[in-house]
Amino acid sequence: MCPKEGFKTKVKFSLVVTFIVLGMLAIGGVNAFAQDSTGVEKVKTEQQANGSQVGLGLLAAALAFGFGALGAGIAIANVGSAAMGAIAEKPEIATQALIFIALAEGLVVFGFVTALMIIGRI
Numbered sequence: 001m002c003p004k005e006g007f008k009t010k011v012k013f014s015l016v017v018t019f020i021v022l023g024m025l026a027i028g029g030v031n032a033f034a035q036d037s038t039g040v041e042k043v044k045t046e047q048q049a050n051g052s053q054v055g056l057g058l059l060a061a062a063l064a065f066g067f068g069a070l071g072a073g074i075a076i077a078n079v080g081s082a083a084m085g086a087i088a089e090k091p092e093i094a095t096q097a098l099i100f101i102a103l104a105e106g107l108v109v110f111g112f113v114t115a116l117m118i119i120g121r122i
Contacts, residue, residue, distance in 0.1 A: 022059075053122075064111050064118060069108050072108040079100050083100060084097075
């Protein structure tokens with residue numbers, strides 16, 4: 001088995017598991033009330049709604065940062081290996097190769113900033 005095939009299989013498996021867990025959280029996190037809430041019950045209902053919104057906001061921030069880091073890792077793996085091969089043949093292009101690696105690393109920064117923006121709105 002080719003190492004890339006094993007990696008692709010692992011990524012697919014982890015994505016499937018992630019979506020299954022997210023689906024279970026979405027289904028289990030839904031609170032339905034059949035009658036009107038009054039007084040203390042209404043306050044509890046509002047607190048539960050706010051709590052679920054905070055939880056979903058934190059989940060969104062984690063996904064933004066996690067997928068940004070995953071994408072950057074894949075990009076750096078591909079660009080880095082190609083850059084090292086090119087530098088081995090032509091050492092004078094090392095600076096240009098490092099610039100491409102830094103561009104791939106910028107994906108993590110975008111994911112981190114997005115996560116901070118989401119957390120700031122909670």
